[in-house]
Amino acid sequence: MDYIPVTIKGCSVQILEGKAVSVARRAKIAALSAEFKVKAGRPPGLAVILVGDDPASHVYVANKIKACHETGIRSTEQKLPTGTTAQHLREVIEELNADPLVDGILLQLPLPKHLKGDEAITWISPGKDADCLTPQNLGRLWSGRALTTPCTPWGVMVILEHYNIDVAGKNAVVIGRSNIVGKPMAHLLSQANATVTVCHSKTKDLREHTLRADIVVVAAGQPEFLGKGDFKKDGVVVDVGIHRKTLPNGKSKLCGDVRLKELEGIIRAGTPVPGGVGPMTITMLMENTVKLANGHL
Ligand SMILES: NC(=O)c1ccc[n+]([C@@H]2O[C@H](COP(=O)([O-])OP(=O)(O)OC[C@H]3O[C@@H](n4cnc5c(N)ncnc54)[C@H](OP(=O)(O)O)[C@@H]3O)[C@@H](O)[C@H]2O)c1
DSSP, rough: OOOOOOOOOBSSEEEOHHHHHHHHHHHHHHHHHHHHHHHHHSOOOEEOOOOOOOHHHHHHHHHHHHHHHHHHHHEEEEEEEEEEOOHHHHHHHHHHHTTTTTOOOOSSSSOTTTTOOHHHHHHHHHBBBOOSSHHHHHHHTTTTTOOSSOHHHHHHHHHHHHTTTOTTTEEEEEEETTTTTTHHHHHHHHHTTTEEEEEEETTTTTHHHHOOSSSEEESOOTOOOOTTSSSSSTTTEOOOOOOOEEOTTTTTEEEEEEEEGTTTTTTTTTTTSSHHHHHHHHHHHHHHHHHHHTTOO
16 A cells, blocks of 8 residues: 555654554455355354453453454453452363364453463463464564464554565664563564664663664553654654543543654654554454464364
């Protein structure tokens, strides 16, 4: 698709519209899903497990189920109460591991405090790890033999590719080093031949790094903590952060880690929040599920 410069109110940087990219990508995934159905006699299947009553997690899960409908993936939802024991959660995951109609399993994180997300992930069969979080799949990713790809970083790469933003040979800075976003993001950028620096909470003089970077992916989980003065002229900024902030009138709205509106006339392009990386994360989850389903044929 062609490069379409878009302006959002008060901001003239090129907006990298993850939402639009996501719509196009979901149409392709729906076609792949239909092809699988012809071959297998059943649609690809994604099982989503949600433990507890975290409101944000409920919204994320509802969006994932909706995306399954859009892409022809059969979804099942296991809603477990907050007090679910580790033993019971393990049994649920093991049942899904053994279910031939389930190709991908997504365990919605975070889990309630008494459960360990890192441990529960290891109970998911690597062949059904739709989020690419198991140690086996992360190891495969690192060795170039991935079954799936971590959804958020993959979504970022798809956005950059869609807008013809060259990564090869560029200086990229990733802010954040979590297993789910920062680390795989740095890996994918490096695989695409960027020269990558990973920054984190102990980085001295973060700005020294961001000001040198052609591409900055911000995944620090710090609401609107970067803005004017932090980025290079004509750089590209991808904001992974997502936060709900309360406005003075008592209403709330979503924001990211970056104050995008301040970057008018400075950066070349940036992702908005909402409508940037978020929709892509869900779309890549669908693509991972279809990929896993084909591996089960
Ligand atoms: N849009 C989406 O689809 C999507 C998907 C996943 C996550 N997210 C959002 O992305 C953000 C990051 O998620 P996550 O799971 O990676 O978070 P996380 O596990 O909390 O990791 C945050 C990372 O940022 C680093 N950091 C924190 N404060 C910093 C600072 N002031 N300067 C530099 N680095 C700093 C931390 O450093 P240390 O390692 O030193 O602690 C850590 O590595 C969150 O807002 C999350 O909600 C969005």
